[in-house]
Amino acid sequence: MQLVLEFLALSFVQDVLKILFILLLFAMPLGTFMTLMERKWSAAVQDRIGPNRANIGSYRGRGLLHIAADALKSIFKEDLIPRGADKFLYTIAPFFSFMSAVAVFAIIPIAGPIGDFKFQVTDVQPGLLFIFAITSLGVYGAVLAGASSNSKFALFGGTRASAQMISYEVFLGLSLMGLFMVYGSTQVSIIVEGQGEHWFGLIPKWGVFTQPLGFVVFFTALIAETKRAPFDAPEGESEIVAGYFVEYSGMRWSSFMLAEYIAIVGVAALITTLFFGGYQVPWLYHWESAPQWLVTLLQFGKFTSFTFILCWFQIQIRWTVPKFRFDQTMALGWKKLLPVALLNTVVTAIIIVALA
Amino acid sequence: MKFKVKKVDRSEGLKEALYIPGIAVGLKHTMRHFFRNIISKKDVVTIQYPEEERPVSRRWRGRHRLTRRDDGFLKCVACYMCETVCPAKCIHIEAGEHPDFSVEKYPVSFDIDELRCVFCGLCVEACPKQAIRMDTGVIGMAYHSRESFNFTRDLLRDAYTPNEKTKYTDADLPKPPDQQSALPNSHGIPAL
Ligand code: SF4
Ligand code: SF4
Numbered sequence: 001m002q003l004v005l006e007f008l009a010l011s012f013v014q015d016v017l018k019i020l021f022i023l024l025l026f027a028m029p030l031g032t033f034m035t036l037m038e039r040k041w042s043a044a045v046q047d048r049i050g051p052n053r054a055n056i057g058s059y060r061g062r063g064l065l066h067i068a069a070d071a072l073k074s075i076f077k078e079d080l081i082p083r084g085a086d087k088f089l090y091t092i093a094p095f096f097s098f099m100s101a102v103a104v105f106a107i108i109p110i111a112g113p114i115g116d117f118k119f120q121v122t123d124v125q126p127g128l129l130f131i132f133a134i135t136s137l138g139v140y141g142a143v144l145a146g147a148s149s150n151s152k153f154a155l156f157g158g159t160r161a162s163a164q165m166i167s168y169e170v171f172l173g174l175s176l177m178g179l180f181m182v183y184g185s186t187q188v189s190i191i192v193e194g195q196g197e198h199w200f201g202l203i204p205k206w207g208v209f210t211q212p213l214g215f216v217v218f219f220t221a222l223i224a225e226t227k228r229a230p231f232d233a234p235e236g237e238s239e240i241v242a243g244y245f246v247e248y249s250g251m252r253w254s255s256f257m258l259a260e261y262i263a264i265v266g267v268a269a270l271i272t273t274l275f276f277g278g279y280q281v282p283w284l285y286h287w288e289s290a291p292q293w294l295v296t297l298l299q300f301g302k303f304t305s306f307t308f309i310l311c312w313f314q315i316q317i318r319w320t321v322p323k324f325r326f327d328q329t330m331a332l333g334w335k336k337l338l339p340v341a342l343l344n345t346v347v348t349a350i351i352i353v354a355l356a
Numbered sequence: 357m358k359f360k361v362k363k364v365d366r367s368e369g370l371k372e373a374l375y376i377p378g379i380a381v382g383l384k385h386t387m388r389h390f391f392r393n394i395i396s397k398k399d400v401v402t403i404q405y406p407e408e409e410r411p412v413s414r415r416w417r418g419r420h421r422l423t424r425r426d427d428g429f430l431k432c433v434a435c436y437m438c439e440t441v442c443p444a445k446c447i448h449i450e451a452g453e454h455p456d457f458s459v460e461k462y463p464v465s466f467d468i469d470e471l472r473c474v475f476c477g478l479c480v481e482a483c484p485k486q487a488i489r490m491d492t493g494v495i496g497m498a499y500h501s502r503e504s505f506n507f508t509r510d511l512l513r514d515a516y517t518p519n520e521k522t523k524y525t526d527a528d529l530p531k532p533p534d535q536q537s538a539l540p541n542s543h544g545i546p547a548l
Contacts, residue, residue: 044393045386049402216376316390320382336373 089148097141157243167333172221192278207275268310431487438479
């Protein structure tokens with residue numbers, strides 16, 4: 001017993017446990033769930049029913065079994081490598097996508113700290129700069145896949161992915177400058193702490209209220225980063241089939257798909273953390289005698305439900321908005337959102353100085 | 357030659373350029389559908405086919421049937437009108453003479469190859485006795501073998517409940533000489 005407790009107290013062991021918990025019990029299940037929910041919800045938007053046929057015996061579980069069916073199918077599918085493809089790059093490309101999607105969860109706190117213990121894998125000091133670094137790596141997945149598949153459609157997809165990257169990356173960073181100024185740090189834990197305060201004891205000081213413009217711009221940038229409609233030119237279903245991963249099949253294809261859905265969850269978690277108070281439950285400070293376990297549970301519940309709602313919102317956006325051509329994406333990024341982000345930064349700075 | 361060029365004003369207004377109002381309008385619509393369908397499935401138009409079937413008009417030309425007289429015998433008098441008019445040449449009739457004078461000719465065998473049939477309905481229009489009809493409402497015929505689509509007389513004929521006028525029952529229908537083609541379909545397609 002003593003040994004076990006000592007073992008658990010090792011920070012290395014704790015980190016591994018946290019990673020396992022966040023990945024296996026939070027990000028992956030939610031991501032896989034989203035693969036089904038995307039189809040179900042889009043069906044609801046379009047007055048259809050959606051998948052409901054996968055069954056074990058007569059049990060259908062309202063389509064839930066499609067998750068298992070999809071996984072089984074892609075495991076047993078042949079894993080093709082097209083002739084003339086660069087085998088090495090072709091093989092590692094899905095890992096880039098997957099890795100960058102998953103790595104976002106490393107700095108996201110899913111509940112408030114208890115004493116010294118943080119429900120966060122690592123609270124790196126650069127904080128969000130780490131996110132910027134990681135998400136830019138994600139585009140390598142698309143570019144490598146496109147360049148190595150020996151297919152013109154894939155190559156187009158990869159090129160478009162990089163073209164899109166240079167159009168959103170700039171305002172992705174700039175849109176958060178205001179947030180950094182308001183909360184005075186790039187470290188995630190400090191930003192979330194800051195959002196626990198209330199104005200007049202009533203309105204929670206969430207990022208979405210302090211930085212509404214920043215929120216819109218950042219959200220747009222992140223949707224562009226997940227390469228989903230309206231910014232799905234790299235996939236471009238109607239023109240280049242599936243874009244950069246058109247040649248992939250089986251489990252490799254699935255990892256691209258899963259990476260996309262985990263990226264959705266990641267985006268939702270990130271937005272929750274930065275703009276919706278993260279794990280901070282509003283008005284909870286009125287209840288001072290709340291037991292610690294209940295507070296932690298409430299915080300986790302609030303974080304999860306906001307993440308879920310934002311996932312839904314992204315899917316809703318995808319089924320609402322038509323696609324941008326990639327020159328339009330660039331025009332939007334450089335001519336509209338970049339000035340807006342700059343303006344937001346300047347105005348925030350002026351207000352902060354004026355108030356101080 | 358001079359063409360008149362009409363310039364269409366494609367400049368974006370502020371509302372267009374902001375995107376947000378447009379997206380909000382779109383979201384209003386998609387969300388309305390989403391919530392209505394999640395809560396009550398009100399707008400869902402899906403017909404879950406094998407379990408539910410789409411309602412067909414009474415005039416829909418489906419699988420054929422051979423009608424019966426009041427006394428239970430087939431109405432068909434084996435006049436070959438339908439076989440002659442059929443553009444797909446898929447009706448094959450063999451006429452026979454019935455011992456009963458009032459019946460005269462009758463089809464000893466009456467096969468329709470439903471795979472060749474183009475469902476034009478000309479046979480129904482040609483029939484002087486209203487003996488063949490296509491109003492069964494059977495719209496999907498899917499079987500595993502070619503032979504299953506060869507509908508024989510006894511598969512096509514209507515079901516008949518004997519009553520006081522009955523003179524002939526199913527058993528009295530003279531069998532065709534080729535017993536093989538009169539056997540019930542091996543795929544269990546019920547005779548109507
Ligand atoms: S519907 Fe037309 S094609 Fe079919 S059996 Fe009748 S006449 Fe022939
Ligand atoms: S079905 Fe009608 S048209 Fe055809 S042979 Fe019989 S009576 Fe004549």
